[in-house]
Each structure stands twice: as C-alpha cells, then as structure tokens.
Amino acid sequence: MKVQFTCNGQPVEVEAAPTARLLDVLREDLRHTGTKEGCGEGECGACTVRIDGKTVMSCLVPIFQVHGTAVQTIEGLGAEVVHPVQAAMLAYGGAQCGICTPGLCLSAAACLEEVSHPSREQIRLALAGNLCRCTGYQKVVDAVAAALGQEPG
C-alpha cells in the first residue's frame, strides 16, 4: 500500500506492506539509520521515534497507522541547531556505545516538552522505556537535568 506522512518535516511517500514496521521503513526505505533496532519487541526503546509528538517504539508501529502523521527521528532532532539534550549528552558523557542514544534523546526531548520543570524522578520515569547497558543511567539523567539548567545529582 502507499503510505504518506511527514518525516522530520519532509513529506514522504512509501510503498510498503501494511504491517511493515515503521522502524524498517525508516531505516531501509528512507535511509534514516539513526533509529536503531535493539530487541525488536518493544522492550528496549532503542527504536524510539515520535509520532505527532508522542514517543513510540517504531518496531511496534505498523506502517499503515503512520499514514497522515508527522514522524520525528533523531535526524530531525537538532537538525539545524544542536538540541539542548544532545549538547548535554555530549557534555556529561551520557553516551557510550551509542545504540540507545537516539531513543534516549527523543524520550528526553519529549519529557522536556511535556513536563514543566521535571524532577529527577520524573526524568527517570520518562526515560524508563530506554534501556542502556553502558552508562548506568546516572550520566544520562545528569545530562537531561543539565539540559533543563539543573545541577547534576
């Protein structure tokens, strides 16, 4: 089927089977390989993207449900000016191997938009769906807090 949506503000049209995963369409058809596949069953958050502002696991979204929506991937976050979350991840060592980083950045960006002045606990909650096997999360949470102008904990 033909599916039309916007990806990082650009209108796109893809031809795909209806149950094709948004993750695969992004990586294979649109060559946006910033979105990573981790577990492939919605457990790890590596494939997190935003649809109409809401974070989703792109491995669990069939492409037919993407028709008419606005998708944001890591390529669209800070495309012109580095996003505060990305800058803070760099400054605080919030990224190591990098597989979880795109998803973490999108979850953090959504948290910053949805919650005014999130506490450290709220930041942890917002990132709970993004597994990281390197950092132990401390530096990630520090980075997101710093992006808000808070002191690291």
Added chain:
Amino acid sequence: MSHVDVPVYRPRSLDEAVRLRAEHPEATVFAGGTDLMVYLEAGIVRPVAILDLWGLPELRRLRSVTGGQLYGAGLTCTDVIHAPSTHPLVRDAASTVGAAQIQNRATLGGNICNSSPAGDTLPVWLALRAEFELMSVHGTRRVPAAHFWRGYKQTELRPYELLVRILVPPLAGHMHFRKVGTRMAQSISKVVFAGRYVPGVDAALAFGAVGPVPMRCPAAERALVAGARPAEVAALVESEVTPIDDVRSTAAYRRKVAGNIVRRWLESR
C-alpha cells in the same frame, strides 16, 4: 517475518467499524498494536485482513454516566493517566504498562481483548465489577468482566463483535493496586493485584498472572469481610491462586507474593 499486502480497513466512525466487523469477521482487529506487532513478527498471528480502530474518536472518550464511568476501549494508557477523572485503580494499572512509548499506544480495549493472563489492567476490571460493552450490527450487550475471560487467551467476544466501552460502576471502599515484575518499568507481571475492601460489607481480591485467566479469591474475600486477620486472609489467597512455573517466575514464588501483597495491604491500612 514476510509482510504481505493484505486489505486494511480504517473506519472513520464507530458505526462504520461495526459494519466492517460484520463484513470481515476474518480481519485482525488492531488498536495500538503493542502486543499484536510482537505476534506478527514472531509469526504467531498472520493477518489476512486488518480492521484498524486506532484513533477512532468515539472510542477515545471517558465520560460519567448515571451508572458510573464509561471508558472508551480506544483510550490509551497515557490518556487515562492524564485524565483527571480516571479511577485511581485504572490510573495505577495504566501507569505500570510498559513505559511512555508503550503507554502512548497501548489501549484499554487492547489489553482486555489480548487477554494475556498477565494483562496489567485485567484484575482492576474484576475488582471494580466493570462491565464490557460488546457492539455488533445486531446491537450492544454488556458482559461482566467476571464472565469475559473464558480460558487461556479465550474471551466472550464473538467474531462479529467489537469491545467498545468499559463501564465502571461507582463503588466505595479501600483500593489497592500492586504489580510485581522484574523491574518497575517495561516488565511483564509475575503477579498483578487489584483489591477493593469495604470493612464488614464487601471485598474483591483480584489477581493476574496466577492462572490462565485473571481471577478473584472468593474464600479469602469472605474471610476478610467476616473479620479474619491479614495473615489468615493471605493464607487463603495462597491456597486459592493457581499459578504455574514459566519463563517469568515460579508457581511457588507467585503464590507467596500473592499472599504477601494482600497481607501487607491489609496490615498497612
């Protein structure tokens, strides 16, 4: 998996959805897809057609009616977490489903119809004596939650019906929800509990993941209403639940945890 080009029906109204359901009983009904996509990828479900209920506005409303609260089956966990009038037990359960990315897609109706024994919201509907509205071209019928799950992954839903709303009657009492999993977020329940208790009058002790379908513990409930001590109620709970050993836990652990959840709740009141 190999993805094939199957017909997709995307109704724009509930009436159209019900009509399409009658015309295409073979279609796989999609809501948020958070369970279904895993089954598709594993080849457990192979749709020949798809009926998509995602985003139908009529299914995404929460409103108060004379008989209580009506939850649209298409409400997402995020919707009910943020709605001010959501029942505390429903909010607690929705908050434990996955994490934000799952809560943004997973729907109440999907959780109910997927009928996983470990479905996080299922004991809540039992504890609150909820009724499910099943709609078809022949009309709407209400089925109590207690009669909806008939066996492992089997429900009362007929192939031409859709779950459209959940009615939660206004019930008083102390309420408690508890999910025990491997970690706080993103884990599937080892044991999940919803309880309601009106001292001396009425009690509901409802569990998920301790049997093929979510279940209540009638003997423990009777004892509780009659004034039994927390430890006695907990012992009855442990004898009534019917857990198994599986990838997530053991029967013995689940039995003990089920009793402990109830004992601690009753002791803390």
